[in-house]
Amino acid sequence: MINTIIFDLGAVLIDWNPHYLYRNLFADEQEMTDFLGNITTSDWNEEQDAGRSLQEGTDLLVAQHPQHEANIRAFYGRWDEMLGDAIEGTVEIFKQLKDSGKYKIYALTNWSAETFPVALERYDFLNWFDGIVVSGMEKMRKPTPAFYKILLNRYHISPKKALFMDDNLRNVLAAEKLGIKSIHFTSPEKLKRELEILGINRPQ
Numbered sequence: 001m002i003n004t005i006i007f008d009l010g011a012v013l014i015d016w017n018p019h020y021l022y023r024n025l026f027a028d029e030q031e032m033t034d035f036l037g038n039i040t041t042s043d044w045n046e047e048q049d050a051g052r053s054l055q056e057g058t059d060l061l062v063a064q065h066p067q068h069e070a071n072i073r074a075f076y077g078r079w080d081e082m083l084g085d086a087i088e089g090t091v092e093i094f095k096q097l098k099d100s101g102k103y104k105i106y107a108l109t110n111w112s113a114e115t116f117p118v119a120l121e122r123y124d125f126l127n128w129f130d131g132i133v134v135s136g137m138e139k140m141r142k143p144t145p146a147f148y149k150i151l152l153n154r155y156h157i158s159p160k161k162a163l164f165m166d167d168n169l170r171n172v173l174a175a176e177k178l179g180i181k182s183i184h185f186t187s188p189e190k191l192k193r194e195l196e197i198l199g200i201n202r203p204q
Contacts, residue, residue, distance in 0.1 A: 002200060004157050005097055008166035009109040012185045013091060014123060015084030025071055039068055040075050049110040051139035080118050089188025091125050096201055098128050107132040108151050110141045131155050143174030163200065165191065
């Protein structure tokens with residue numbers, strides 16, 4: 001019997017995309033794609049999610065690629081411009097789960113401790129959670145098993161009674177290895193169907 005739901009945030013409940021910023025900075029789409037794929041990479045960004053300061057991460061990258069300094073500094077200097085809207089279909093599912101009163105609902109997110117307060121101010125639904133564990137505050141991130149265990153231990157969650165959802169398959173597989181039933185999120189519509197199959201959030 002599942003009594004706990006664990007959401008990822010980015011690309012599940014919140015539309016975060018560096019393209020929203022960098023399309024304003026690059027005239028050429030391919031140049032933008034090359035910059036994001038080869039300079040401000042996901043691996044680099046995840047180090048800030050794991051606790052490295054934005055200043056340190058930025059300075060390190062500028063030293064490696066001084067010709068791209070202005071665009072590198074924009075990554076965190078104008079970070080809020082990468083935030084899009086809430087993903088309304090998933091927020092509606094979240095609200096239905098919350099209103100049912102059947103589940104404790106948590107968030108487990110890879111997110112910099114320095115930028116997360118911006119999201120807290122922008123998205124009211126972040127206040128609906130029974131608890132949020134932020135990688136940048138814990139100095140570790142998904143898919144590290146110890147990061148999941150922080151959430152489980154802090155809120156006394158039984159892995160066998162929890163359901164986790166994340167858009168990154170790597171993170172889903174890591175949760176499953178800990179005995180947490182998981183859903184690889186691809187869209188609100190597909191999530192709704194999968195929850196109904198599990199007997200969760202089934203229409204009355």
